[in-house]
Amino acid sequence: MDYHIAEGSGTNLSISHKHAKEILGFIKGMNVDKAIMRLENVLAHMEAIPFLRFNRKIGHRPGIGPGRYPEKACTEIILF
Numbered sequence: 001m002d003y004h005i006a007e008g009s010g011t012n013l014s015i016s017h018k019h020a021k022e023i024l025g026f027i028k029g030m031n032v033d034k035a036i037m038r039l040e041n042v043l044a045h046m047e048a049i050p051f052l053r054f055n056r057k058i059g060h061r062p063g064i065g066p067g068r069y070p071e072k073a074c075t076e077i078i079l080f
Contacts, residue, residue, distance in 0.1 A: 010080055018054040019073040025052065039074045049074075 013020070026049050027035040041047040048067035051058050055066035 010076075013076055013080070015073040015076045016070070019049075019068075019070040020077070022049055022051050022054065023070060023073055023077055026050065036078055039078050042069055042074050043071055045069050 010020075023039070027038065030038070038047060042049055048061040048064055048069055050061075050064040050067045058066040058068060061067040
């Protein structure tokens, strides 16, 4: 594929808007293939999404600080 940047908007998705904001901030500006690969790493618990804004009472992950593995939201964004 020869895509450069992903752009999209979703309505009526059954995911947390807080998780969506953190995930989309994580993949912002990435190549589409690289973004999908990184989201698949999150699904495999090999890489965590750093929570930069909504990070109260969230456990720390190695190397990034507060972060999570939002599987449902990542799956919806990959399929979208």
